[in-house]
Amino acid sequence: MSPYTFEFEGGDVREWTLTEAGAEPTTVADYTPSLFVGGPDAALADLNDRLSSDPKVVATERERWATSLHDAHAGKRRHVLRVTLERVAEIRPLAREIRGVYERETHAPGTFRLFDVDLEPGFRYCLDRDLDPTPARDLRTLRLALDDAALADGDVSALELADDRVDGGERRTLRTLRRRLERRNPDALVVSNAELIPLLERRAEVLGVDGVSLGRRPGWTRLASENTYASYGRVGHSPARYQVPGRAIVDASNSFLWHQSGLAGIRYMVERTGRPLQEAAWGSIGTLLTARQIRLARREKGVLAPWNAWEPERFTDVETLHAADRGGFTFAPEVGFHETVHEIDFASLYPRIIREHNVSPETVDCNCGDDARADGVDSHRVPELGYEICETDGFLPAVLDPLIADRAEIKGRLAEGPDEATAARLRAESGAIKWVLVACFGYQGYRNAKFGRIECHEAINAYAREIALEAKRRLEDADWRIVHGIVDSLWVTPRVDAPEPLADVIGEVSAQVGIPLEHDGSYEWVCFVPLRDSIRGAGAGGASTDGTATAGGPNPARGTTTAGALTKYFGKRTSGEYTYRGLEVRQRSAPAFVAESQRAFVETFDRERDPEAVCDSLGRRLSELREGTVDPIDLAVTKRVSKSLGDYSQRTHTVAALQRYERRGIDRHPGQSVEYVVVDDDARGSERVRLALEEPRTYDADYYATLLVRACESVLSPLGWDRVRIRRSLRDGTAVRLSTFTG
Missing domain, CATH: 3.30.70 (Alpha-Beta Plaits)
Known part of the structure; x- marks a missing residue:
């Protein structure tokens, strides 16, 4: 079996290979990078x-x-x-x-x-030695968690072991940890924060609890310090990384894949990228895609990985630049209420375009020229742009093809109805693949992509636009109306009583464009939500605010506008499941009470088909707020920090929360999140909020009433109802301050 985790000490490498009982080390002294x-x-x-x-x-x-x-x-x-x-x-x-x-x-x-x-040590070692670090058996894991306050105070008595909290003080907790490690002998430790690694061992030493070692041998190593970075205009924070002998560390605070697809998804990416488990766990999706590219480039093409991207953008005339710089195609949504809606989408559109049209940095305008064509190498041109693409097998299609094939196979196996354990693993693997396939297109336009090229990005978009327009033409010829479309998804509804069968149209489009168009779901009804500014504009008066309901439900011809809208919608599938996109219920910052209330508003709308009934539901929720019966923890707001405390010029809730974290000795860096409850929005400084970890007992009802009304407005705005009209229709007589409905 190949080793699954590695340690580098001076010029030596220690390989840890899994056995049935645990793992065994082997020291390699002759490795020279x-x-x-x-x-x-x-x-x-x-x-x-x-x-x-x-x-x-x-x-x-x-x-x-x-x-x-x-x-x-x-x-x-x-x-x-x-x-x-x-x-x-x-x-x-x-x-x-x-x-x-x-x-x-x-x-x-x-x-x-x-x-x-800039290759990570473990990945470099596996690449140089042609090793596959995929674990050869199921991994035994142990989860360790400690809340932020206890972590800052250095108090390990609140440690959770595999979701169980040990009561009885720090010494008892550490002894229990020692027994769990000995009995479980885990191959991977899943920690809530990597700072647990040094803290636990230091506290054991201070308290005289012998034998507490998180690794299979004593000691720990810090691999990297924490740092703050900016990517695509968004600030992120990377915490310090640690290593213990013989076990991989999965830091839940620094692992996108862990939260998206769990250990099964991480393991799949180990197999496909060649990055050892610990490096795969903390790697971003772009990092994992790059690792797969580097390994394939070295193995199959004999190409070295550049330290810095070196691919200049070619000179382009104005006409071509105008055609190229357009992005994907979007059909503006018909804002309002629609019945009998079908969602169809192209399966992995951008990755399949790359594969089907051989789009790759070296094939786009490759200058093979007449000599290549004389040798039987064909080419084709990108629509609108005229870029010539060589038909010699490209690098990027080779990177993506196994992932596309694996995901298609997984979908087929899931359709067969496997047992729940197998289904969970397959869903995790499919989720991991999905994110890499999503990233592969944008990464071609990323300025630091090692194997990226902007002309590839432009060519992929050009093909996608052509495919979308072709699908639109065929659907409309078949008497289907497109009510919204974005990139690879289309929402359609019958234009006549008996349109051509949708399955037949989907099959024809799939055959014509060479990429499967799939039926993703049917909806009893869908509401597309307008931009918030356009809601207020419509609410100033006129027919667009009418939105009256009839016995058959809201009249989609009234209160419907194509005023600028994003992909923000909600609806009910024919299976009875509700779908939400872009609403507060899907926003990370939304308090649980607001999110749950919005779900109730949608359910009321579905049941009654009456905006007044939704407003009644809102009124009851507002009464709960004002009576103080809502649990304050259900009103916690989560916000990402974009700057250091001293760099903020406005006294926002985030600043107030940061001040309280600082007072408690808890570090919060740009890119991390704060969680707080607004207790008095009219107060000054840190008194405006209480941190969730402070277990607040009160809240500012007026502030949360504002959030509730906005959540209700999102549900009723497709019918032309704005906050002013919602206020007029509240039936419980609750007095709500004017600021609730403005700004």
Whole structure:
């Protein structure tokens, strides 16, 4: 069996291989990692001479590698300098020296191109040694959790072990932890926060509780410090990462995959990317996609992974730029109430476009030219843009094809009705695949993508627009009306009493475009919600606010507008299940009471088909608020922090919460979240809120009334009802301040 987790100590590597009883270590002393440097021959010779005296460098050697997908596509290999070092930890420092010292002193900027620099240690080791770190048996796990307040206070008595809390003080908790570790012998520790690793071992030492070791051997190592970063205009926070001997750490506070697909999804991505379990757990979706690309590029194409993206955007005339810079196609939703609606969507549209049309950085305008065509290599042109795509098998389709095939197979197996344990694993694997397939398209336009190219991004969009328009034409010819469409999904309703069977139309479109168009669900009714500003504009007066209900339900011809709308809707499937998109109920920041109330508003709307009845439901909820019968913890608001406390200029609720966290000694960095209850919105400073962990007993009813009315407005706005009309229709006579319905 291959090892599943690794430790790097000096120049040695310790491999941990799973056994039936646990895991066994093997020390490897002969591993020497390398980075590669490309550039002009004279510059490489000079660099070779200068590195000969560097104590970090074990050896240098000239080798021939493809330094880009274009090189591999054209069958070219270039001379590069392999620089071998004794320790993995010295790779990045040497790369910075080459770029910032050697190049700067004697050569022009950009003379050297560096490769295989920023690979994580475990992934690098598996790549170099051609190891598959996929666990060879089911993993035993142990979950450890500690709330933020106890973590900040260094109090481990509140530790939860596998969802069970141990009472009786810190010593008893630590002894119980020791017994659980010995009895369970876990292969992976799932921790609520990685800071638990050093805290537990330190407290055991201080309190004299012997034998408490989270690893299979004593000790722990900090792999990386915490840091704050910005991506796509959003601030994120990466906590410190730790390692213990012989066990993988899954930090629930720093693992997107854990929350989306659990251990089964992480394990699947280990198999497909070659990143060991712990590195796969904390890796972002883009990171995992890049790892898969790097491994395939090295194994199949002989291409090194560039440290920095080097693919310049080609010169484009204004006409082509105008056609290219359009994004996906969207059919503006017909805001309002619609009955008998079907949702259809293209299965993995963008990944399948990449595969079906061979879109890849090296195939788009690859310059194969007449010589290639003379050798029987065909090409085709991208619609609207005219980019020529070579038919030689592309790299990006090869990256995605196994994932697409796996997801299709999983869907088929789930349709067969497997037992619940198998179904849960399959759903987890499918979820992990979904996120990588979602990211693959956008990553082509990401400026730091190692194997990205903006022309690929543009070509994929062009094909998607053509496919959407083709589907629209065929559906309308068959007497189906599109009430909304976005990228790969369409919502349609019959235009006549007996349109062509939808299944027949779907089959024809699928065959014509080469990508499966699938029936995703049927709805008894769907409401598309307008933008909030357009609600107020409609509410100023006129027919658009009428929205009257008849015996058959709200009249969709009234209160319906195409005023700018996002994909924000709710509806009832024919199965009886309600669907929500974009509403407060789906927003992470929405308090539980507000989300649950909005569900009640939708259910009332479905049952009564009367906006007045929904307002009655709102009135009862407002009464609960004002009577103080709502549990304050159900009113907790969760917000992401975008700046440090001192950088905020406005005194917002987030600032008040940050002040209270600071007072309790709990760090909150940009990218992390705060959770609070508004107790007095008219107060100043930190007194406006109480943290959820402070177990507040009161709340500001007026503030939460505002949120409730907004949630009700989202439900009734498709009928043209705004906050003013909702206020007029409240029947319980509750006095609500004017600010509840404005701003």
